[in-house]
Each structure stands twice: as structure tokens, then as C-alpha cells.
Amino acid sequence: MPYSFTQIEKDKTRVIGFVFLFLIAFYFGVFWLIALLVKNFVLYEYTSPGRSGPLFLLNFHDSLIIFALAILVGYVHWTCTVSGLVGKISGVLKAEPLNPGDHYHQRLQNIINEVSVATGGKKIEGMVIPTTAMNAFALTDFKGRAIIGVTEGLLARLTRPQLEAVVGHEAAHIVAGDCLATTVTTSIFALYGGLLKGLERIFSETRSSRDKGGVMALLLCIYILLWVTRGMSQLVRMFISRQREYRADAVAVRLTRDPLSLAEALYAIDCRWRGAGLAAEELESIFIVNPAYSALDEKTSLFADMFSTHPPVKERLNVLLEMAHADMENLIQSAGDKNSQPRSPVPQPDAAQPAAQWMVHRNGLWEGPFDLARLLTIEGMRPETWVQRVGTTDMKMAYEDPEIIKAINKKTGSYHCPKCAISLTTVIYEGVEVLECSFCRGVLVAEKDATRIIIREEVGFSEEVTRLAARIVEQKKIWQWGKDAIKRDPGALLTCPRCEAHKGKMIPMFYTAAYHVEIDKCLYCGSIWFDKNELEVLQCLIEHQTEQK
Amino acid sequence: MTVLWIILGLALLVLIWAVAIFNTLVQLRENVKNGWSQIDVQLKRRHDLIPNLVEIAKGYMGHEKSTLENVIKARQQAINADNIKDRQAAENFLTGTLRSLFAVSENYPNLKADTQMRQLHEEIVSTENKITFARQYYNDEVNRLNTTVQSFPDTIIASAFHFEKREFFELEDTSEKTAPAVKF
Known part of the structure; x- marks a missing residue:
């Protein structure tokens, strides 16, 4: 072929x-x-x-x-x-371009580049949908622009070879040419599903006002037309063969030579939430597995063959397992082993190396001891201030101490901790760059990155975090309106480190109503300040919740 | 007269057929060329990454000078090799030295923890995968070209216009898909 x-x-x-x-x-x-x-x-x-x-x-x-x-x-x-089809659809899906600073995104980009080499050099863009769901899609338009998109959930939970297999499957759709047909076919009616929903809302909102009769009649006409198109989009699915998924699976195996990883990935996707209820539900044909669970998909009758867009997952697994010379039991076991990899240990910067402490000579007195981060923020601290390392006897001027000079040079970050006022350092947590205060261990996270961090499961939790999470679960089982409201003291609001220039304030709130973890969120830039352990506790709570489901 | 027309018609058919085969052969040859340039790009990328790798590793593993020097030497050989045979040998040797470098680096936990090293590791894994894929694509295309060139009747056109069989590019199999690498 x-x-x-x-x-x-x-x-x-x-x-x-x-x-x-x-x-x-x-x-x-x-x-x-x-x-x-x-x-x-x-x-x-x-x-x-x-x-x-x-x-x-x-x-x-x-x-x-x-x-x-x-x-x-x-x-x-x-x-x-x-016209501009790919852009429109990725807009409907709320897909975002990859962020090169994010380790997970970088890995996806690398994998896409690798698979692109396997196809002989087809240029493919990568995108992510920020959701916990597990799915992947491919798009192409007449201009040859090709996109492979993956959800954050998939990105966080699959191993590298599994992700490679999924990207291979999507690339197979693109190079085999059926992706263009699918993209056009599904979007010709389904793209207007969003418009339909919008009109529905206008329709219900203006129902009360009587003088808008003419407009309403027109709207009703469009409304009916759109309902018809929605029906049409069901009918149009006849043009999309179920067989294309088998074929793409086969080509993916040909590209990556790794049927077992693809089977594992499909199995992992099938076990979790695939994205039912997302805006993209009507565009199901572009996904690797139908986001909405449909009983029709799992059948093999002629009727199912005609109207369903995806073959039964079980059948796909059987074909792949035969290629890999493995059976279902092997698969379940190996998928279980690989996808529950040991977490990397909780980072403990202080425990490994006791931080050096300094005494500082200020206003005629020796003060301290301070650690490095604190030292740099002391008022009146100058390069020629006398300092002395705790445990030694020689006094130096600050600029003579190599460690202090190094720290001063490194202190490029212009953001300051809203609580301790010392400058924040960039740290990588769960593959995302966050700003951390080295004194109080609070972190500043951009709003989008917070979702990503919560989805990812690379770093383990310390005992303290699990204990705190358990206590929150025990204490407040039910959300009580009014009783649980946060008291806001206007004087005590934190200033957002990113919006310091215009004194942007952070408002205390619960991250979500379901989990009583109080965070501070800037209303201007959306950055979130998590105090020590708050982020981890939130992660722990949400993860616990999804496991129970 | 009729006979002449029939002969002319047949000659035209043969010509069309010959042109079709010729075009297919040209297409195949271009694909092989494209495949080869892909391999070339990826191997060059690999050679570019190695100095960085050695530079970072140097800071942590001072006692392993010979291992590091071997890698540098192998890289130089790979860069200098010009024909396919030499290149294959040199690249295989380089893979071997890289493998031993990574094996040795197991003993240096600080090296493994280095953020730069982790980044570089991802880059190297990615490049190794790309080399595998590029080679796979190239060999598939060479296979198609060779089959076409040797099968009758295409072989008549092929030999008339000097379309020749190409050599496969064999590299040591990086059996696990994760390249000659260790787990970080």
C-alpha cells in the first residue's frame, strides 16, 4: 500500500x-x-x-x-x-498551539516530528486540548495544512511509545488522504451545530418580548433549517467508512512498528473518559475513538456499518493483538504496569542540603542568621555590606562571597513573592514552569498551567499532603452556601506578582466549589497563588475523586 | 495502408506505456533521494548533539575520560565517512560508544538529575527515533525501486535509461524503541 x-x-x-x-x-x-x-x-x-x-x-x-x-x-x-477549515475546527475544539516551554508539549512536538520523518517528511502541526479527557484527532484542509491534536489527559497518562503509536495513527489518517475527506465531510454540517446552539439561546431569551415577532419568525426559519442540517450531519456519516480506523491502525503499525503500544493506548483511552459532552461531540469522526459512548459503535451489523463512524474498540484491539502476538490478558497486564509508573519522589530541596546561613552586619549590629534568598531581600543590603557565614570566623564583604554573587546574578526574575517579598525563582513542576518562593514555598501558576498540573501525575505526594487532603474530604462532605463563603478583608488582599505595576489584587476563592482548597486568584491576568502544599492537596483531591469514579 | 495504421497505433501505445513506466521510475528515484536526505539531516542532528552531551557529561564524570574520548572520535569518523558502506560502519560504531556512555552514566546520579541532561536526553531519544524512521522510509522506498527496476517488463526501460538498484541503509537495530539510552 x-x-x-x-x-x-x-x-x-x-x-x-x-x-x-x-x-x-x-x-x-x-x-x-x-x-x-x-x-x-x-x-x-x-x-x-x-x-x-x-x-x-x-x-x-x-x-x-x-x-x-x-x-x-x-x-x-x-x-x-x-475556507480556513482547520482553524475553525480547532477553534470549536478549543485546541491550543503547543507551548515550547512545557516539557510534555515539547515531547509531543518531538514525537510528531519523528512520525513526520516516518511518513517521508509531511509537515504536521501539533495542538493540545486542555481537558482531562483521553482522545486525539487529526485535521487537514485543501491547502495541505495538517494538525494532530491530543488532549492534556492523554499527554499526561500515556508513555512515550504509546503516545508515538497514537500520533502514528493520526498521521496515518493524514497521509492516507482519508483525513481530508473526513474533515470536510463532518464539518459541512456539524460545524454549524455550534451556531444552532447559539440561536437556541437567543430564541429562548427573546421569547417574552412581543414586538420582535418578525425577527422571531426569521429565527424560527433558521432554527428549523439548522435542525435539518443536524439531521443531515447524521446522514452524512454514511460517507465515512468505519474501515478507515482499521486501516489507520494498520498504517500506524507500519510507521512505528509497534502494535502492542497502540493496543495499550487504545485500551487506556477506552478505560477512561473520552470526552463525551465536549463541544466537539458532533465532530466525532475526526477522533481516534468516538468521544461519545455509542452503543452503535460496538455492533457489527450492516446498519452499524453504515451509520457508525468507529469500529468496535474490541475488534480493533483483537486485530492489533494478533499483529503483536499477544492476547487480551497480556495487554491488560502490561498496560496496567506501564501506566501506573512509580511517581518521582517528592522534591525536597532543603532536606538534601542544609541551606547555608549568613549573619549580616547592619546598623552597627549583627543580625541573622538568614538564608540566601532572604539575605538578598534585606533592606539596606549592599555589595559592600559585611557578612559572615554561620560556623566560620572570617568576615567578608557580600560581593566577595561567590555564592552570594552567583545568587545575585541569578536573581533575574522581576516577580516577588506576595507574602515574603523575596524574588520568585522559576522551577519546573510536572513539566510546567512555575514561579516558586524559596522561603515560604508558595507557587505562582498561570491559569491554564494550573489545569495542566492538576491533570499530570508525574510527581508523588508527601505524607503531609495526603493527610491534609484526607482531612478536607472528612470535614466537608457537602458544600454549604453562605456558611463556607470566604471572608474577604480588603486590606489583606495579596498583590499579584505579575501585576505589581498596576497594583492588581488577588482575590481569595475556592479553586472549585467541589474541593475546599482556598487559593488567591488575580482578576487581571488570571494567575493563581498557591500557598505551600495547596497545589499538591488540590491535585491529590481531584485525582482521588477520579479514581473513585 | 491499414496495416501501416495498425503498426503506427501499436507503436503509439508502446510509447505511452514506456513513458508511464519512465515516470514511475523517476518518481521512485526521487522518493529514494528524499529518503536519503532525511537520513542525512537526522544523522547531522545527531552529530550536532554529541558535543553538548560530552560537555555536560564532562562536568560530572571526570574519571571516564576514555569513554568520552571514544564518543568524540567515533563522531569524527562518522562525519568524515563519505560512501554508504563506511557511513554505516561509522554510525554503528558511534551507536556503540553512545551506548557505553549511557551505561557508565548510570553510576552518576547527579548527572542523571541534571535538568540540562534531561532535556538533552529527550532530544537524543527523539533524534534516534527519527533516524530509525528515516531509515525505515528510505529502505521501504529503495525496496520499491529495486523491485520495479528488476521486474519485467519495467526492467527494459530501467536499463535503457540507467535506473539502477540502490543499496539499503542498515544500522544496528536499536532494539528497544528508546534508542541506546538509559531510563532517567
């Missing part, structure tokens, strides 16, 4: 042509019906006053005009959908 992209890009898939014809046929049908109704009931009295019954059909001339109109509208619909 040829899979070199240069050859495949040449032969346009016939499916797309069929979909275009289907679209025109659909508009022709709709317009014809409307014209029939109009001619019979509205124009009846003008056109033929002598007729006895209202039922008469359209003549050839009318049909021709309607046909021309259908082609025109169909063409406009088509071009509107197809």
Missing part, C-alpha cells in the same frame, strides 16, 4: 465530490419543497384562480431556476465551510 504523501496528495478522494453533490441535492430538495408550498398556498389565488384543488406540481422551468439556486447556495455553503 503506498503511503507516501506526495503520491496521495495527487489523487483527490472521490468522497469529497460525493459530499458536494449530496449538498447540492439537499438544497435542491429543500428549495423545491419550499417553492411547492409557496406556489400552492401563498400564490394559489393569484396564479390560477379557476383551479379546483390546491395540489399542483412545479413545472420544468421552475425546477431549473431552483436547481441553479441550489447550486449557488450549495457552493456558498461549501466555500464558507472549507
Whole structure:
């Protein structure tokens, strides 16, 4: 089977042509019906006053005009959908480009580049959807822009070879050419599902006002039309063969030569939440596994073959396992082993190396001892201030001590801890860059990164964290409105380190109503300040919750 | 007269057929070339990463001078090799030295904990995978070219226009997909 992209890009898939014809046929049908109704009931009295019954059909001339109109509208619909298609869909999915500073994203980018080499050099972009769900998708448009997207949940939970296999599967859709057909086919109607929901809202909001009758009638028309298109998008699924998933699995194995990892990945995806209820549900065909659980998918009847977009996961696993010469038991065991890897130990910077302490000579007195981070923030601290290391007898000026000079040079971060006022240092936690205060161990996290950190499970929890989490679970089983509200003292609000310039304040709140972990969130930039252990406790709580489910 | 037309028609058919085969062969040859340049890019990337690796490792493993020197030497050989055979040998040797470097680095926990090292490790794993994939693609394309060139009747056109069989590029199998690497 040829899979070199240069050859495949040449032969346009016939499916797309069929979909275009289907679209025109659909508009022709709709317009014809409307014209029939109009001619019979509205124009009846003008056109033929002598007729006895209202039922008469359209003549050839009318049909021709309607046909021309259908082609025109169909063409406009088509071009509107197809232009910038990839951007539109990734917008609906709320997918974001990769952040090169994030270790997990970097790994995904590397994997995509690797698989791209395996296909002979097809350029593929990477994207992530910030959700805990487990799924992956591929998109291409007529301009040849190709995207492989992965959810954060998948990124955090799969091992490297498994992720490679999933990316291989998606790349297979792209190079085999069926991705373009699927992208166009699903989006031709489903893309307007979002519009439908928007209209539904407007419709219900303006129901009360009477003077908007005309607008309402128009809206109702569009509303009905969109309901029809939604039905159409179900029908259009007939064009999408279930077999394409088997084929993509096979090509993925050909690219990565690793059937077992793909089987493990599919199994891991199947065991968890795949993303039902997300905005993308209507675009199911572009995903590796149908986000919504559908009983139809698991069947093998002719009807299921026609209307379902994904083959039964079990069948896919069987095919892959046969390639890998393994059976279901092996798979469950190996997936269990690999996906519950030991956590890396809780980082304990202080325990490993007792921090050096200094005495400082200030205002004629020896003060201290201070640790390095604290030392640099002392008022009146200058390069020529006298300092003395605790446990030694020689006094030095601050600039003579290599460790202090190193720390001063490193102190490039212009952000300061809202509680201790010492400068924050950049640390990597769960693959994300966060700003940490080396004194109080609080961390400042960007809003998006907070979601990512919570999803990821690389670092283990200390005993203290698990104990705190358990206590929160015990104490407050039910959220009580009013009783649990946080008392806000305007004087005690923290200043956001990122918004120091314009004195942006952080508001204390619960991270989510379900977990009573109090955090401080800046209303300007969305940065969140977690005090020591708060972030870990939150992670621990949410993880515990998902495991129980 | 009719006979002449028939002969002319047949000649035209043969010509069309020959052109079709010729074009397929050109396509295959271009794919092989593309595959080769991919390998080239990835091997170069590997050579570029090695000095960084050695530089970082130096700071932690002072006693392992010979291992580090071997890696540098192997890299130099790989860069200087020009034909496919030499290159294969040199790259295999380089893989071997890298493997022993990583094996030795097991004894240096500080090296493993180094953030730069972890980043570099991901880069090296990625590059090794890319080399594997590029080689795989190249060999698949070479396989298709060789099959076409040797099968009848394509072989007539191939030999007339000097389309030749290509050599496979064999590298030592980095059996586990994670390259000659250790777990960090």
C-alpha cells in the first residue's frame, strides 16, 4: 500500500465530490419543497384562480431556476465551510498551539516530528486540548495544512511509545488522504451545530418580548433549517467508512512498528473518559475513538456499518493483538504496569542540603542568621555590606562571597513573592514552569498551567499532603452556601506578582466549589497563588475523586 | 495502408506505456533521494548533539575520560565517512560508544538529575527515533525501486535509461524503541 504523501496528495478522494453533490441535492430538495408550498398556498389565488384543488406540481422551468439556486447556495455553503477549515475546527475544539516551554508539549512536538520523518517528511502541526479527557484527532484542509491534536489527559497518562503509536495513527489518517475527506465531510454540517446552539439561546431569551415577532419568525426559519442540517450531519456519516480506523491502525503499525503500544493506548483511552459532552461531540469522526459512548459503535451489523463512524474498540484491539502476538490478558497486564509508573519522589530541596546561613552586619549590629534568598531581600543590603557565614570566623564583604554573587546574578526574575517579598525563582513542576518562593514555598501558576498540573501525575505526594487532603474530604462532605463563603478583608488582599505595576489584587476563592482548597486568584491576568502544599492537596483531591469514579 | 495504421497505433501505445513506466521510475528515484536526505539531516542532528552531551557529561564524570574520548572520535569518523558502506560502519560504531556512555552514566546520579541532561536526553531519544524512521522510509522506498527496476517488463526501460538498484541503509537495530539510552 503506498503511503507516501506526495503520491496521495495527487489523487483527490472521490468522497469529497460525493459530499458536494449530496449538498447540492439537499438544497435542491429543500428549495423545491419550499417553492411547492409557496406556489400552492401563498400564490394559489393569484396564479390560477379557476383551479379546483390546491395540489399542483412545479413545472420544468421552475425546477431549473431552483436547481441553479441550489447550486449557488450549495457552493456558498461549501466555500464558507472549507475556507480556513482547520482553524475553525480547532477553534470549536478549543485546541491550543503547543507551548515550547512545557516539557510534555515539547515531547509531543518531538514525537510528531519523528512520525513526520516516518511518513517521508509531511509537515504536521501539533495542538493540545486542555481537558482531562483521553482522545486525539487529526485535521487537514485543501491547502495541505495538517494538525494532530491530543488532549492534556492523554499527554499526561500515556508513555512515550504509546503516545508515538497514537500520533502514528493520526498521521496515518493524514497521509492516507482519508483525513481530508473526513474533515470536510463532518464539518459541512456539524460545524454549524455550534451556531444552532447559539440561536437556541437567543430564541429562548427573546421569547417574552412581543414586538420582535418578525425577527422571531426569521429565527424560527433558521432554527428549523439548522435542525435539518443536524439531521443531515447524521446522514452524512454514511460517507465515512468505519474501515478507515482499521486501516489507520494498520498504517500506524507500519510507521512505528509497534502494535502492542497502540493496543495499550487504545485500551487506556477506552478505560477512561473520552470526552463525551465536549463541544466537539458532533465532530466525532475526526477522533481516534468516538468521544461519545455509542452503543452503535460496538455492533457489527450492516446498519452499524453504515451509520457508525468507529469500529468496535474490541475488534480493533483483537486485530492489533494478533499483529503483536499477544492476547487480551497480556495487554491488560502490561498496560496496567506501564501506566501506573512509580511517581518521582517528592522534591525536597532543603532536606538534601542544609541551606547555608549568613549573619549580616547592619546598623552597627549583627543580625541573622538568614538564608540566601532572604539575605538578598534585606533592606539596606549592599555589595559592600559585611557578612559572615554561620560556623566560620572570617568576615567578608557580600560581593566577595561567590555564592552570594552567583545568587545575585541569578536573581533575574522581576516577580516577588506576595507574602515574603523575596524574588520568585522559576522551577519546573510536572513539566510546567512555575514561579516558586524559596522561603515560604508558595507557587505562582498561570491559569491554564494550573489545569495542566492538576491533570499530570508525574510527581508523588508527601505524607503531609495526603493527610491534609484526607482531612478536607472528612470535614466537608457537602458544600454549604453562605456558611463556607470566604471572608474577604480588603486590606489583606495579596498583590499579584505579575501585576505589581498596576497594583492588581488577588482575590481569595475556592479553586472549585467541589474541593475546599482556598487559593488567591488575580482578576487581571488570571494567575493563581498557591500557598505551600495547596497545589499538591488540590491535585491529590481531584485525582482521588477520579479514581473513585 | 491499414496495416501501416495498425503498426503506427501499436507503436503509439508502446510509447505511452514506456513513458508511464519512465515516470514511475523517476518518481521512485526521487522518493529514494528524499529518503536519503532525511537520513542525512537526522544523522547531522545527531552529530550536532554529541558535543553538548560530552560537555555536560564532562562536568560530572571526570574519571571516564576514555569513554568520552571514544564518543568524540567515533563522531569524527562518522562525519568524515563519505560512501554508504563506511557511513554505516561509522554510525554503528558511534551507536556503540553512545551506548557505553549511557551505561557508565548510570553510576552518576547527579548527572542523571541534571535538568540540562534531561532535556538533552529527550532530544537524543527523539533524534534516534527519527533516524530509525528515516531509515525505515528510505529502505521501504529503495525496496520499491529495486523491485520495479528488476521486474519485467519495467526492467527494459530501467536499463535503457540507467535506473539502477540502490543499496539499503542498515544500522544496528536499536532494539528497544528508546534508542541506546538509559531510563532517567
